[in-house]
Amino acid sequence: MRIIIVQYAGDYREAVYRFAAGQGETYHAQRYSVNSVAALTSFAEEVAVLCCITESPYNEKLPNGVRAIGAGCQHPVDFKAIIQQIEAYQPTHLILNIPSREILNWAIKRQLPTITCLADSFNSKNWRQRLRNFQLVRALNHPQIQWVANHGITASESLCSIGVNPNKIIPWDWPYPITPDAFSAKTLFTGNEPRTLVYVGLITEAKGVGDALEAVALLRSKNVPVTLKLAGKGDLEVFQQKAATLNITDAVEFLGLVDNKSIIPLMRSADLVLVPSRHDYPEGFPLTIYEALCSRTPIVASDHPMFVRQLRHRVNAMLFPAGQPQAIAGQIEAIFSDAALYSQISEATAATWHQLQLPVKMGDLLARWVNTTPENQQWLYQHRLTSGLYKQQPISQTSVQLAEA
Template sequence: MRLLIVQYGGDYREAFQRLSKNGTETYHSQKYVINSIVEISQQIEEATLLCCQTKESYNEVLQDGLRAIGAGLDPYKHKREILKLIEEQNPTHLLIHAPIPGIFNWAIQNKVRTIGLLADSFLTTSFRQKFKNYLLARLLNNKQIEWIGNHGINACLSLQEIGVNPEKIIPYDWVHAITPEYYSPKKFRQNVNTWNLVYVGAVAEVKGVGDVIEAVAKLKTRNISVNLQVVGGGEIDYYTQRVRQLNIEDCVKFLGLMGNQTVMNLMREADIVVVPSRHEYPEACPFTIYEAFCVHTPIVASNHPVFKGNLQDGINAMIFPAGDSTALAASVEKLISNPEIYERLSEASSKSWEQLQIPVKWAEFINCWLHNSSNNQDWLFKHRLTSGMYNSWFSRDNQGYYSKPI
């Protein structure tokens, strides 16, 4: 048995070496994923981790039975080269971590046992998007693609909405080592001179980074002092220049990539965690939300469709229209001027975190699929989107998005 896992970005070699050296995670559940794939590799002939977009190309054996490949290529622009790399590995089992049609099509043509484990939602606002989604759904519905996982219920319903057969969709999650029990709810800070905001994620326009920076500038014009810490990699030079243009250099700090535990500590110390994703970004359920709930720090978030039901305005978060920096600033101002709302949101974190939990975990999903016993098949069928297991989730989404009965 030869398992090939294909991921759009990341760098498994770097993660393996860093975790082996000092155990530091730069992303949530990185250690869990590496440890799980090491365990899987010891049960089969070889497990290979292929990351398409890496800074350099490499092909290395990390240890007996475990290989990492960095393609250094964009799989959409260099499809032929990526498919050649996949073919060279001669996989008997293929796990695809991104909605890349060319790779799914290759699996179908070559009759390789395949699953998709995605963390994506899908826009349906333009004809072009709808047509692309239609073609992707046709591929995913092929019998050669045995299961399609997606991170969270809303993301799975997004798959169903574009035409993927819900009988083969399974919601999944990673393991969460830290829970809200580690922290206590927060009290509103009185007589505060400066409020602390934190953003964690890719530094990019579609993630709403520009919107939160503009909101900071607008708060400053109203003599509301806030500090924003931006954690993550991306277009830092561009946004540093934007901060300079807005004359808020004293209010915004770009911290780059940091260890996951350090990020959790920053979130705990902050007064507000901002999740400003625009609708065009294919969010599933970002770890920032899980982690903010864990540390009981109130969230100010956009109305991204995939957050609906998970985040509810004034109940467990403050919600503003995506892309609207004025509304974002108003949400922050309302939260920091109302102790009752602030403490209510912090108090709601534990229950909100619990409601995000999904029984199917990443490694368990893979193992049940790889070791194709009748018991494992029954377990996968039991956790399908259509199983009835997730009905309680639908009943709590009273905002009318992605809550249609299955």
């Protein structure tokens, strides 16, 4: 058995050497992910991870037994070139972490046993998306694609909404060694110091970073004292310049990429966590929300379709229409002027976090698929989306309407 795992970005080789040097994780469960892949070597002749986006091409057997292949591509990825590299490896099994219909169709043509392990959401807002989804669904529903795993219930249901057979879908999640039970609910402090907002994630327009900066400027213009800390990599210079243009440089701190073990303490120390993603960003259910819920710090989030099934306006979060800085500022003002509401939302975070937990962890999913015993095949079948294990909340129209008010 020769297994190849294909992912868009996230340099596996770099992570292995960083951990070997005693350095920390740059995102949640990164070490777990690295070790879960290495564990597959006990079932196979060789396991390889092919990363599409790397600064330069490479092909190297790592100390943990995994072969790391860097395609040396930049965005947008040439999937024909990626397929050539997959073919050169001569795999017997494929684990696909990106929803590439080109790679799926190649695997179907080669009759290659395949599973997806995605972290993506899907919608059909325009004809281009509908056409792409039609082609993707046709590939995912092919019998050669044995299981279609996606991160979280909401993202998994988005696959159903575009036509993927729900009996093939398995919702998966990461393990969470820190839980909200480690923290008490928070209350709103009454001092005169500026209140701290925190954003964690990619520093891009689609993630709503520009909207957050404009909201800070609006609040400052109304003499509402706030500061914003942003942790993550991306278009830092662009948004540093925007902060300067908005005359809020003194209120904004770009922290860059932060060690993951510092994220929950950073959120815990803040007064609010912002999750302002626009609808065009293909969120699953971001780890930022899990981490914010764990910290017990109230969330102010957009009404992204992947959020509104789990977050309820003025119940366990404050919601606003995506892409509207005035609405962000309004929800921040609203919760900062209502100490009881602040405490209520913080209190609700623990129950929300526990409701989001799933029985299937990524490492178990891959190991049970690779080790094809009858017991493991039955386990996968018992954890499909239609198994009855998963209780999903309907979209709260009230949440959206209140957020728009």
